[in-house]
Amino acid sequence: MAISSDMANPKMQTPVNCDTCENTAEHLCKTCHDRLCHKCKDIHSRSKGTFDHEVVLLTYESLTLSHECPSHLICKWHPNFRANIGCQECEVPVCEKCLIGEHNGHKLMDFTEMFYKKKEKLELKLSTVCAELPKYEATLKKIIERKALEMENNEIVKKEIRAHLQRVISELKETEKHLEEKVDEREKSNLEILKVQEDRFLSHVRNMKDFMSSFQTNDMQKRSFFILYANCTLGVTMPDECPSLSFPGIIKYLQEEKENLNRMPISKILGMLYSFAIARPLSSAAMVVLQSIAINKGPIESLCSQLNNNVCSYWIFSKNTSEFMNFDSKGNCLSKVNTNIQNFKNKPICVTEVGMVIFRKSQPTLYATGTSSETLFVDLTPLLPVCMCLARSGDILVAAVHMQENVGAVVRYNCEGKCLQRVTHLWEKMIPKPIFKTNNLRAYISENINGDICLSIDVVNVICTDGVLRFTYTGKEASLAYPFLPRGICTDILGNILIADENNHGIHVLDKDGKFLSLLTIPVDDQVNPISVCVDYKNDLCVGCSDGKIRIINYLS
Numbered sequence: 001m002a003i004s005s006d007m008a009n010p011k012m013q014t015p016v017n018c019d020t021c022e023n024t025a026e027h028l029c030k031t032c033h034d035r036l037c038h039k040c041k042d043i044h045s046r047s048k049g050t051f052d053h054e055v056v057l058l059t060y061e062s063l064t065l066s067h068e069c070p071s072h073l074i075c076k077w078h079p080n081f082r083a084n085i086g087c088q089e090c091e092v093p094v095c096e097k098c099l100i101g102e103h104n105g106h107k108l109m110d111f112t113e114m115f116y117k118k119k120e121k122l123e124l125k126l127s128t129v130c131a132e133l134p135k136y137e138a139t140l141k142k143i144i145e146r147k148a149l150e151m152e153n154n155e156i157v158k159k160e161i162r163a164h165l166q167r168v169i170s171e172l173k174e175t176e177k178h179l180e181e182k183v184d185e186r187e188k189s190n191l192e193i194l195k196v197q198e199d200r201f202l203s204h205v206r207n208m209k210d211f212m213s214s215f216q217t218n219d220m221q222k223r224s225f226f227i228l229y230a231n232c233t234l235g236v237t238m239p240d241e242c243p244s245l246s247f248p249g250i251i252k253y254l255q256e257e258k259e260n261l262n263r264m265p266i267s268k269i270l271g272m273l274y275s276f277a278i279a280r281p282l283s284s285a286a287m288v289v290l291q292s293i294a295i296n297k298g299p300i301e302s303l304c305s306q307l308n309n310n311v312c313s314y315w316i317f318s319k320n321t322s323e324f325m326n327f328d329s330k331g332n333c334l335s336k337v338n339t340n341i342q343n344f345k346n347k348p349i350c351v352t353e354v355g356m357v358i359f360r361k362s363q364p365t366l367y368a369t370g371t372s373s374e375t376l377f378v379d380l381t382p383l384l385p386v387c388m389c390l391a392r393s394g395d396i397l398v399a400a401v402h403m404q405e406n407v408g409a410v411v412r413y414n415c416e417g418k419c420l421q422r423v424t425h426l427w428e429k430m431i432p433k434p435i436f437k438t439n440n441l442r443a444y445i446s447e448n449i450n451g452d453i454c455l456s457i458d459v460v461n462v463i464c465t466d467g468v469l470r471f472t473y474t475g476k477e478a479s480l481a482y483p484f485l486p487r488g489i490c491t492d493i494l495g496n497i498l499i500a501d502e503n504n505h506g507i508h509v510l511d512k513d514g515k516f517l518s519l520l521t522i523p524v525d526d527q528v529n530p531i532s533v534c535v536d537y538k539n540d541l542c543v544g545c546s547d548g549k550i551r552i553i554n555y556l557s
Contacts, residue, residue, distance in 0.1 A: 086114030300544025303532035317347040456489035477516035488532035500530035
């Protein structure tokens with residue numbers, strides 16, 4: 001038996017009973033923490049299972065220290081051996097078998113010293129985790145509340161759709177079903193995004209709480225074991241800072257007033273689904289460039305973004321090429337599609353919600369490409385496609401001109417290439433003024449959240465879904481230094497219309513009714529000309545420029 005002396009006061013101020021009998025305890029076994037009277041101490045020392053235990057005089061200090069730090073542990077790796085010394089390099093308790101194994105040659109330290117050094121490090125980690133936990137719990141609460149809102153809002157939207165379509169004839173029932181499926185698809189997509197975010201933060205919160213629980217447990221043996229074997233690095237338990245979130249847009253249903261139904265096309269009567277976001281002001285007259293992607297293939301004449309597995313890529317057509325190319329955010333070319341349109345000014349392309357890429361293949365044709373092959377989408381002969389865009393309903397809007405008459409039209413197709421609606425009259429004599437003429441001008445098209453169709457040619461024309469001209473924008477309100485030269489056009493989640501002005505090196509921003517809001521300038525050292533534009537899934541503006549770069553820009557605060 002090993003008996004060690006205690007330098008503290010050998011007497012306890014308050015008597016403590018022996019754990020074996022009812023006498024007053026005078027000794028403490030540091031190995032098994034039993035409090036013993038003199039008689040039981042002798043029995044404890046002679047017993048076969050406890051003869052080698054370390055027994056000291058019972059004092060307040062020895063009793064406290066015995067609960068805080070054990071004299072040894074059963075080795076984690078060798079259960080038949082005691083770990084009673086610390087490995088200074090690995091910061092773990094080791095036994096004699098460890099010392100001739102993987103810890104051979106390592107510096108050693110006193111078991112108790114290692115315990116308190118690790119305890120001090122873990123206490124610092126605990127303070128950080130305790131301070132950061134409320135942020136994660138608050139964010140997790142927002143995610144859970146948003147999930148509930150998504151599910152509740154889904155039912156509200158379905159009721160709006162059913163109530164609205166009950167006023168329409170029975171043949172519209174198929175479209176009603178289609179719209180409800182769209183709601184479910186978008187809800188599923190949004191909930192999947194939120195579920196990923198929830199799981200991420202739930203994991204962080206669980207790790208932080210598990211750490212706090214393990215470190216603060218009242219079970220001293222478990223706590224000691226945790227302290228001695230725990231990783232002290234903060235990053236093992238939580239990120240260095242609380243990650244930021246971007247919630248998906250909430251689904252809304254847009255419908256027309258009852259008195260307007262009789263003179264509207266079917267597509268307008270049915271209404272449409274769109275993602276609604278709370279209005280945000282423009283950040284300033286200057287934009288913030290988040291990323292610049294160098295393509296280095298010449299001016300980017302066509303641009304659209306594609307989202308695949310939460311990864312955004314960009315389809316472009318550069319002036320000095322003969323093919324549409326798909327690039328990732330690092331400027332690596334992912335794929336190409338060859339065309340025969342390099343001599344034409346208009347190279348339209350768009351990507352559907354399911355990832356199908358539709359592009360101008362030759363003079364009168366549009367093709368679609370999926371995972372492995374190209375198929376004819378539509379042959380517009382005798383028309384020439386000059387621009388197209390993905391409508392918010394999932395349809396395709398195509399603007400085309402007649403080869404001989406040089407008069408333009410806008411046609412709506414579904415994703416199978418079936419013509420759903422001729423939005424504008426084809427022949428000039430049928431309308432007071434044609435929407436646009438000739439294939440010699442670059443043309444771009446976009447649909448707004450209210451269903452308006454925005455066309456950028458030599459001016460900007462905005463028309464209703466029935467082909468009636470709403471307004472024309474010529475840039476006069478912007479007080480321009482050079483003549484207005486509109487190029488790419490797109491719309492954002494607020495209904496703003498954004499137009500690239502190649503001559504004035506900026507982006508005109510209009511509201512949905514044509515009111516001029518701002519002329520945004522690209523903040524770069526050398527003036528570059530914006531040519532093509534689109535808005536990505538994060539609601540950032542993507543600008544294809546004359547210097548062969550795509551600039552990803554934040555313009556909303």
